Amino acid sequence: MSVSMSSRFTTWQGRRTLECMNPAENHRNAIGYVISDGAKGEVAKPSIVWGSRPDGSRVFIDRAHRGASEGLRCACGSSLVARKGEVNAWHFAHAANAVAACEVAFSHALGEFASEVILNTGIFVPTSAQSFLWQPRLITFDRINGGVVLRSRRPPDQLDVYIIKKNQNLSRHLEVQKTAGVSALCVELHGALHSSDEGLASAINSHCKRAYLYNRRGPVEQPLKKGRLVQEGTENEDAAARLERLYPADLERRRLEIKRRR
Numbered sequence: 512m513s514v515s516m517s518s519r520f521t522t523w524q525g526r527r528t529l530e531c532m533n534p535a536e537n538h539r540n541a542i543g544y545v546i547s548d549g550a551k552g553e554v555a556k557p558s559i560v561w562g563s564r565p566d567g568s569r570v571f572i573d574r575a576h577r578g579a580s581e582g583l584r585c586a587c588g589s590s591l592v593a594r595k596g597e598v599n600a601w602h603f604a605h606a607a608n609a610v611a612a613c614e615v616a617f618s619h620a621l622g623e624f625a626s627e628v629i630l631n632t633g634i635f636v637p638t639s640a641q642s643f644l645w646q647p648r649l650i651t652f653d654r655i656n657g658g659v660v661l662r663s664r665r666p667p668d669q670l671d672v673y674i675i676k677k678n679q680n681l682s683r684h685l686e687v688q689k690t691a692g693v694s695a696l697c698v699e700l701h702g703a704l705h706s707s708d709e710g711l712a713s714a715i716n717s718h719c720k721r722a723y724l725y726n727r728r729g730p731v732e733q734p735l736k737k738g739r740l741v742q743e744g745t746e747n748e749d750a751a752a753r754l755e756r757l758y759p760a761d762l763e764r765r766r767l768e769i770k771r772r773r
Contacts, residue, residue, distance in 0.1 A: 539572065539600050540708050542620045543612075547705040556612040557704075558602035561620050562591045569623075572601045579606055586619035615654065622652035622659040625674050628712045629661065634672065635717040636696055642717075645670060655684065658700075669693055673724055674715065677701040681724055688725035695724040 538546050543557030560572045562583030575581060575593040583591040583603070590606040604611040628634070633646030647663035647670070658675035671693055673681065678699055688695040698721045703714035 539602065540706065540711055541571075541624045542704070542711065543602070543617055544704045545600050546707050557617045557620075558600070558611045559585055559591065559604065559613050559616040560602060561586070561616065561623075562593070562603055572603055575603070585613055585616050587613055587615035589613070618654035618659050621674060622654070622661065624708075624711070625659065625661060625672075625715055626650045626652055628715045629672070632712065632716050634696075634698075634715060635721075636670070637721060637723075660684070660695075664693065671695040673697045675699055676704060685725055692727055693725075694727050697722055697724040 539558060539560050540546055541560070543560045545555060561569050562572075562575055562581070562585065563569055565582055570581070570583065572593060572595070575583060575595075577593050577595045579590065579592045581593075583593070585591050585603065585605060591603040592606045592609075593601070593603055594611070595601045602611050603616075605613065629645075629647065630650060633644040635642040636645045645668075647665070647668035649665055649668075650661050650663050652659045652661045655673070655675075657677070657679055658673065661672040661674065663670055671688060673684065673695060675681075675697065676699075678701070681697065684695070698715060698719055700711075700714060700719055703711055703719055706714060
């Protein structure tokens with residue numbers, strides 16, 4: 512089932528505030544991974560960090576009430592319990608079986624986050640000469656194994672973007688792109704999954720490995736490589752300014768506030 516996103520923030524912008532801070536030592540980003548500067552926790556699975564209210568609105572774990580009093584549901588449909596202790600990073604778990612990791616929930620969180628990033632800051636697409644900033648007006652996304660595919664099929668913005676956790680065999684999807692005649696970019700997030708929201712947004716926008724899965728105007732396959740920014744100029748500076756404004760680096764400020772309260 513496709514989810515449509517328009518070019519405005521409606522779901523998670525400003526989800527972290529000093530009024531609802533997580534007292535646990537670790538914090539999770541918008542796609543469920545514990546934020547870490549090093550290798551610690553790199554093999555951990557993402558936890559569920561979003562729940563849906565009965566009216567359809569979404570709530571991040573930081574803003575949810577502890578327990579199951581709000582009647583929140585996972586993206587997969589399961590009832591959720593908010594686990595908000597003082598040791599482990601806050602997260603949701605399925606009420607029925609206490610499972611805290613859900614691939615459907617991860618894909619939905621990644622799709623929502625990546626859609627917001629691309630709609631509001633664009634994404635750099637590599638070419639033979641230099642990268643260009645692609646910023647569509649409307650995006651839908653679908654779940655795939657290990658990630659999501661974001662689609663913009665409205666001319667002249669036609670491009671599909673596969674965002675995956677790590678390099679994997681996408682040959683089946685390559686055939687789909689060939690049949691549809693729509694170019695597809697592949698972005699690998701491995702190495703950035705445990706970043707803050709700002710770092711994750713920057714990775715999607717420009718800093719993670721990327722290459723065409725299918726380019727209807729050129730070579731079919733290219734090895735994944737670091738995305739190359741456009742030459743220094745107004746366009747690049749504007750994109751950087753938008754990232755800084757939309758994803759403030761507030762993690763350190765939050766930690767200092769926690770220490771002050773203690």
